[in-house]
Amino acid sequence: MSPYFLLVPILLPILGGLSLFFLKIPEEDDHRRNVLLETIVLLTSAAVWLCLLFVRHKNAEVYSFIRGFSIEFRADGLGSLFAGMVSLMWPLVMLYTFDYMRHDKGKNKFLAFYVMTYGVTVGVAFAANMTTLYAFFEMLTLVTIPLVSHYKNHDSMFAGRKYAAYTIGGSGLGFFTVVISTLYGENGNFLFGGSMRGGSVSLLLALAFAAGFFGFGAKAAVFPLHGWLPTASVAPTPVTALLHAVAVVNAGVFAVMRLVWYVFGPERLIGTPVQVVCLMAAVFTLVFAAAMALKERHFKRRLAYSTVSNLSYMLFGVMLLSPAGYEAGMLHMLFHGIIKMSLFLCAGAFMHNTGNSYIYQVNGVGKRMPVTFVFYTLGGLSLTGVPLFCGFISKWNLVMAGLSAGTPWGIAGVAALIVSAFLCAMYTLSVSVRAFFPIEGTDWYRDRADVKEASLLMLAPIAVFGIANVLLGIWPQPVVSLIHTIASGGF
Numbered sequence: 001m002s003p004y005f006l007l008v009p010i011l012l013p014i015l016g017g018l019s020l021f022f023l024k025i026p027e028e029d030d031h032r033r034n035v036l037l038e039t040i041v042l043l044t045s046a047a048v049w050l051c052l053l054f055v056r057h058k059n060a061e062v063y064s065f066i067r068g069f070s071i072e073f074r075a076d077g078l079g080s081l082f083a084g085m086v087s088l089m090w091p092l093v094m095l096y097t098f099d100y101m102r103h104d105k106g107k108n109k110f111l112a113f114y115v116m117t118y119g120v121t122v123g124v125a126f127a128a129n130m131t132t133l134y135a136f137f138e139m140l141t142l143v144t145i146p147l148v149s150h151y152k153n154h155d156s157m158f159a160g161r162k163y164a165a166y167t168i169g170g171s172g173l174g175f176f177t178v179v180i181s182t183l184y185g186e187n188g189n190f191l192f193g194g195s196m197r198g199g200s201v202s203l204l205l206a207l208a209f210a211a212g213f214f215g216f217g218a219k220a221a222v223f224p225l226h227g228w229l230p231t232a233s234v235a236p237t238p239v240t241a242l243l244h245a246v247a248v249v250n251a252g253v254f255a256v257m258r259l260v261w262y263v264f265g266p267e268r269l270i271g272t273p274v275q276v277v278c279l280m281a282a283v284f285t286l287v288f289a290a291a292m293a294l295k296e297r298h299f300k301r302r303l304a305y306s307t308v309s310n311l312s313y314m315l316f317g318v319m320l321l322s323p324a325g326y327e328a329g330m331l332h333m334l335f336h337g338i339i340k341m342s343l344f345l346c347a348g349a350f351m352h353n354t355g356n357s358y359i360y361q362v363n364g365v366g367k368r369m370p371v372t373f374v375f376y377t378l379g380g381l382s383l384t385g386v387p388l389f390c391g392f393i394s395k396w397n398l399v400m401a402g403l404s405a406g407t408p409w410g411i412a413g414v415a416a417l418i419v420s421a422f423l424c425a426m427y428t429l430s431v432s433v434r435a436f437f438p439i440e441g442t443d444w445y446r447d448r449a450d451v452k453e454a455s456l457l458m459l460a461p462i463a464v465f466g467i468a469n470v471l472l473g474i475w476p477q478p479v480v481s482l483i484h485t486i487a488s489g490g491f
Contacts (some may be wrong), residue, residue, distance in 0.1 A: 002063055002149070003058035006073040010123045015041035017116035020108050027107055034098045041091050044118055047224050048087040050117065052080045059128055068181055071135065076190065077486035082254050083125035085334055086247060089341060090118050092461040096345055097238040099457035100352055106150065112197035113146045121247045124254065130188030132180045132264065133255060137174070137216065140168055140169045140251055147239045148232050152291035153235045170218025177212030180204065181263050182399040190258055192489040194265020206274045212259045213278045219252030221308040222315060223285040231310055233300040237348025245307055246338040250333055251425055254312045257329065266321035279409050281317040283416045286312035290423035297359050299347045303340070306383070309420055310336045316397050320405050327487035328397035331480065333438045335390040335472065339382045340463035346376035349454035349462065359431060364443030367452040371459060373435045375466035380428030382469050390472035393446035393480065395421065
């Protein structure tokens, strides 16, 4: 199969989303619009898997600028993991989105950008060099700003501006890294083990790496560039679930993985001051954000702070600069995506069905929405790191990687992971206790017969992610083996 087939899952959803602006489908014609968009998304996912099966490790150069700057695509191990992960999640969350957005205004515009984001995310995954990654990284910001500010009230518009300022500003730092890595390396191409020339880290290269870590890390919400993510929780739940728990934020972690393992190289960075600075930033972020999550009283903002914390779990693993740390970081990228997707969808179903948004308003809702909050509880147990759930697998691997590093900052990271896990148990499972065992006199739903279980279109994705959370906790070996192969430079 031609390597240019890699363009199909990138262009198909982008052109499909754009078509909504020209087809003039009436806002009230949900059936025609939904069938069209779900078909586009399913075809895109099928195209992704055809690429993973038949076009891996083949380069497709689209356009070359000067001195190595080019737009080029390639499906290697890390890119295949990210693209495959997104391709399995997007069709399910589209079903949830159709029901969640049923009564909203501006559905055509929202869903158009939502589907276009799928193609841009695949472009990030299949980028073969720093120039291409940067181009699609910027496009990812531009197509998601309308989603964050969808409701167009004061809070939404403020969240959209804040999101743009943080992520575009971060990309400004990243541009410096793109230029240096292209001029001083193999045209910025992604080669496992690193593509930069020379064996040591000069001051220029150290600054370039730090700029890339914090610049691209803005999407991964690393401190002090984390503030946009909790604010963006005012967006509709399909945005906060798929984009702010998987696609957008994982694109930031993915870019850092590319910088470390495919551009600069871990052997060049290990033991340098820039490693310590970036590692300590991740360690501080994961504890700080967990503490902020415990303090937060808004349901989705609490989960957003939890995402900030868990993204730095991944960055901690990557910045250990060991194969074990890289493997653990990838595992947590995948497993956290599954867990947090389930948690966000459960929170969205609660908010959609009750009209309430705060933690104290959860009291007693478990009797009205038992299935939703059983799956929420399973997600909370997994995120805490309880055995028999997939979150335990990735967190255990992170702890082992930190201990095996044998460095003070590795040990500090392990201590931070343990503290964060205790905080996580408190800020997730306290919600379950409120839902099923409210203190007498605090049940908000004793007389609320109108509050019912989430619809089938909402429950189906919640159930799939919830079941995957359990199955991957009991039988993780195939996924662990695959990621071990990727972390070793294979696949």
